[in-house]
Amino acid sequence: MPRTSMETAIKEQEQEKETVKQHLQKVIDLLDKLQLEESLVHKQHMPRHELIESLLHKRYQVKLKHMLEQMRPADIAYILEALPLDRRLMVWDLVKAEHEGQILLGVSDAVRETLISDMEPDQLLSAAEQLETDEIADLAPDLPREVMQDLLESLNEPRRQRLESVLSYDEESVGALMDFGMVTIREDLSLKAVLRYLRRLKKLPEHTDKLFVIDRDHRLKGVLPLQSLLLNSPKQRAADIMETDVISFKVDDEAMEAALAFERYDLVSAPVVDAEKKLVGRICVDVIMDFIRQDSEEEILNQAGLEEEEDLSSSIWKSARNRWMWLMINIITAFVATRVISLFEGTIVHIIALASLMPLVAAIGGNTGNQTGILIVRALALGHVTSANLSRMFYKEFGIGLLNGVVWGSIIGAIVYLIYQDVGLGIVMAAAMFLTLVVAALMGIGIPVIRHKFGLDPAVGISVLITFLTDGMGFFIFLGLATVFLL
Amino acid sequence: MPRTSMETAIKEQEQEKETVKQHLQKVIDLLDKLQLEESLVHKQHMPRHELIESLLHKRYQVKLKHMLEQMRPADIAYILEALPLDRRLMVWDLVKAEHEGQILLGVSDAVRETLISDMEPDQLLSAAEQLETDEIADLAPDLPREVMQDLLESLNEPRRQRLESVLSYDEESVGALMDFGMVTIREDLSLKAVLRYLRRLKKLPEHTDKLFVIDRDHRLKGVLPLQSLLLNSPKQRAADIMETDVISFKVDDEAMEAALAFERYDLVSAPVVDAEKKLVGRICVDVIMDFIRQDSEEEILNQAGLEEEEDLSSSIWKSARNRWMWLMINIITAFVATRVISLFEGTIVHIIALASLMPLVAAIGGNTGNQTGILIVRALALGHVTSANLSRMFYKEFGIGLLNGVVWGSIIGAIVYLIYQDVGLGIVMAAAMFLTLVVAALMGIGIPVIRHKFGLDPAVGISVLITFLTDGMGFFIFLGLATVFLL
Structure with missing residues (x-):
């Protein structure tokens, strides 16, 4: 040109x-x-x-x-x-x-x-x-x-x-993400022969950063990065310069494991093998990137109570249905919380300030419970939770719950006293905040860990579940304490 | 071996x-x-x-x-x-x-x-x-x-x-993510000369899938994928086989734009140029993957009211502080909502059922407002919101709010009637649910769009802000209607 x-x-x-x-x-x-x-x-x-x-x-x-x-x-x-x-x-x-x-x-x-x-x-x-x-x-x-x-x-x-x-x-699983665009060579070839073979292919599949070296039975022996093809003398044999310390995956490995390995080792492509170590495909960074994106999007959408990604222009009817499942669960759980309150209607009539203050207890319990829950879910997903540090995590979250309970319980108790000029109410508020925050911390760690133990995805619906329990418990603790000590 | x-x-x-x-x-x-x-x-x-x-x-x-x-x-x-x-x-x-x-x-x-x-x-x-x-x-x-x-x-x-x-x-920005591990060649070289040059380098930087072709002034002319080096005759000139349809970035491009481009075009590496189109660095898929991961983690953590990723073993004191900012914001906003309720204490004393039912209105308003908000934030981030379809989105979300309001308002109104055997209360509940859901939809679309218009990140604190407004409005609407029509 x-x-x-x-x-x-x-x-x-x-x-x-x-x-x-x-x-x-x-x-x-x-x-x-x-x-x-x-x-x-x-x-x-x-x-x-x-x-x-x-x-x-x-x-x-x-x-x-x-x-x-x-x-x-x-x-x-x-x-x-x-x-x-x-x-x-x-x-x-x-x-x-x-x-x-x-x-x-x-x-x-x-x-x-x-x-x-x-x-x-x-x-x-x-x-x-x-x-x-x-x-x-x-x-x-x-x-x-x-x-x-x-x-x-x-x-x-x-x-x-x-x-x-x-x-x-x-x-x-890895099997669902793999493709078949791998270029395979036999280990006994010279680089010259490999180059001749590649030229005959005319075009390499996208993301080919390495060739896969296999034996007669299609078993993976190593990988040959394109750069070593370029940098070594054509007379050398593939077997002599290939890398044998290969990160490979099995078809039934979890896709999330593969994604973490791609991040950890900065891979572009990696071989996928079956149970007998035979090469069946490869997995590439573009698919991994899509997987990571999709996975975190699901988490973000689920947290907001949405079933799936929504097309901005999809019909009102279709979008509404997308949002209904979580909305319905939310309505049911909120209804249960209202029943807890109705148990204490007699108390509220006598001390009307309770009606104003009770949403505060529930809101803050829900917030701290969710904070703990999300951190535990993330630690479980990243594989940071071992049996050895589970009890450590438990004590830590419990400790934070206690600390938050003492600090925020006192502050809010004091403010309530200042507003209503009622020592009893201030003390009940402080005690309720303290107990609710401790309970919320226990829920936040207990629910995901138990779900995980039973083989369930700890992330699904976590915040609805935690909010449900902390709301109910928060109302019960606050109104219960008020009934016992203030009536 | x-x-x-x-x-x-x-x-x-x-x-x-x-x-x-x-x-x-x-x-x-x-x-x-x-x-x-x-x-x-x-x-x-x-x-x-x-x-x-x-x-x-x-x-x-x-x-x-x-x-x-x-x-x-x-x-x-x-x-x-x-x-x-x-x-x-x-x-x-x-x-x-x-x-x-x-x-x-x-x-x-x-x-x-x-x-x-x-x-x-x-x-x-x-x-x-x-x-x-x-x-x-x-x-x-x-x-x-x-x-x-x-x-x-x-x-x-x-x-x-x-x-x-x-x-x-x-x-x-792209500048903060780029590295300098690019291999550059001049366009007038033959492939043979390029190969000789590469062999002298001994090792190519990680993620080198292409060489960058530059002119005398270091201006980017094109790229030469490693595969075309392998597949073409060594006699050809770089200028003749290089790709000139290059996706490149400027140092001050937004990192998110680059991430979206990497996903869209399945890139492994891409050149970064300055304002005069001079090559200054490159950006690689591993960094982009980390960026995407970090970005979505921030979103997930922020939604749960956490400032940053927490080390599971960091001290209780440090972890507690990490959670306090959002917790404090949450307490303040929840306090404001309690003040709205206290305005209506006179009404609640007369109709004690209101105390049980009001958290239901607020919870469901918050849920639908957040659903809408998160979808709008995502659409803004992915660049799907143009002035042309903004009004379309608005009408759609408003429509969903109306539909949800009619459907769930009627259902909950009916349930309330069945529980309390009070027609007036059922109707007030239905009307309050309807209005709150419509208001929540308007908040969910309005807040992120307005923040975006003013150049603020629409995602930060979105759910706290929406929950605050829907809680306050929900209480006000429900208790206000009850005061006007039931007293």
Whole structure:
């Protein structure tokens, strides 16, 4: 490429690079123009088919189509994600067929659903056929049954077997995350032969930072980083320069374990082996990154009482249902707490200040209980909890509960005394705060540890459960103490 | 390496690989033995220096030291993380000096602090000197001032300048995450010359998946993936086969933007340029992964009202302080809500059922407000909120609020009627639930959007703020309606 044209190329690409967000704005502008026109035509009572034929309309559509053709599939996925449903489908219809598969992979679950429900079975089938086996597996849960059946029939035997095996692994296991894009070589080859072999492949799979060295039985012997291929003499044998201290995973290892290992050892790709140490696939950092992101998003959404990621433009009805499960649990648990209060209605009538103060006890108990709970859940997830330091953790959290109880109990007790000028009420408040904070600390550590012991995910619903118990206990302790000592 | 010894090597490494967690258990066992012995000696009233000399003690210590020498720095970091403070420092003293720098980088902030406070300035200085410039920058905030000064003096001029420049970037910018381990080549070189150059380097920096092609003025021209070096004829020129459609970042780009781009385009490394497009560094996937993890952890911790990640073994006093800021905010906001209730004490005395029911209204308002808030915060963070779809989002959330209000308001109103056999109370409850849910939806969308408009991070403290407002409003609406219609 001559110098000047190359510079122009770089400049163009520079401009393009700036504009994933600007692209989104341009797409929206074009869609606005298309829609404005449509409404104008409507006002003039032109029949709809004329509108579609209208030259102006076509011009914008062609412009949009051209723009989309220039863009990377990942960028189109981003734009589809940000558009409301009607406009998203307009853009989706203009996307090149050969990019459809990659785009479906790139969008979130919620958006993928809307795109797939807009596609004909034939179109879906051909989109899926463009993909690698492991990518098809990622799409599989969203594909209609009959498309999946046709797809399985259209694959050749080895690919079908692979697809079926990937689909059979647990969603949270390494097997479900692996792909088959590994380049394998035999240990007795010289580097020269390896290089010749690679040149024949023409292109290496993405994220190939190392080749996997196997023996006659397909057992993993070591790995050969691309750099050692480059840095060593072509005369050397693969077996002599390969690394044998390999971090590998088994198909049924937990995906979270693999993610932690990728972070710990800064891996780009790693081999996956079966029970007999035979190489069956590899796992790459991009998939791990998606896994980490998804896992922490789930945690964030669950904490807020949401079932799943929500497409901003999904219907009110669908979004409402997404939020109902936790909302319902919340209502039920809050109802139970109201029953605890109603036990003490007689006391409250006599000392009406209790009605104002009781939500304070519950709120603070819930807050500290959740703080402890989240820390324990995180320690369990990161594997920092061993039997040896479990009791240590317990004493520590208990100690914090005591300390918080003494400090905040006294402060709040004093404030209550100042407001109501009632020594008894201040003391009851202080005592209730103290007891509630200690109980909250015990709940915060006990609930996740017990769930973990019984093999349940300690994170799921943790804050609803803790809040429920601390609310109920807080009301009971405060109103109970008041009944005993103040009546 | 002859075949059999290689197989043994692989077997050994297999065993080693299995055992990051088993290692931890072994270390704990050895520490137990050390401590058991110490307590025995204490009971026999032997002087402490004899204990230290005791042969048995030494044997376990040697064993432990040997074990640590065999382990990867990342694994030692994991073990230090899981140990309580006293044992952690015992292990830390046995770690090889040359690994100290890497281990300090590998542990969490909280654990790093405990290790650094156990080190002499000299020891710290030599640990830091083992590291790359960008790695020193990661440690810098935790190093004592005088160590940092000595360190800056001990570095040569170009490294010092680099370190100072990295330290000057905003923590959330690409500049703070970049490293300088890029391999650069000039565009007019042949691949043969490039290969010769690489062999002279002997070793490429980690995560080198591509070389950066620059011109005479150090301006980025393109990138040359290692694979195209392998797959093309050595006679070709770099300029002819390099990729010019490069995704690059500027030093002052937001780190979150870069993280999203790494996920979108599945990158391993990417060049970082300054305002004049001169290459200044690169950014790698391992750092991006850490950034994503840290960012989502902060979000999870903040949602639970925690300031920062807590070391499980940090002191009760330190942990308590970590939790106090949010706890205090929570107490203040809850106190304000109690003042709203106290305005209506006269009403509550007359209709005591209100005391039991009012926490229900507040809890459910808080729950739905937080659901909406978290979704909006996430949409803002992912860049899905454009001015075009802001009003759309608004109407949607408002619609969900209305729907939830009608559905759950009626259900709860009906239940309240059944429990208290009071039509008026049931209707007031239903109306209060309806209004509170609508208000909660408005808060959930309004607060993050307004914070975002004013350039504030919409995520910080979102749930405390929303809960505060929904609690106060919920109490006010419910008790207010009761006062007007039931008294």
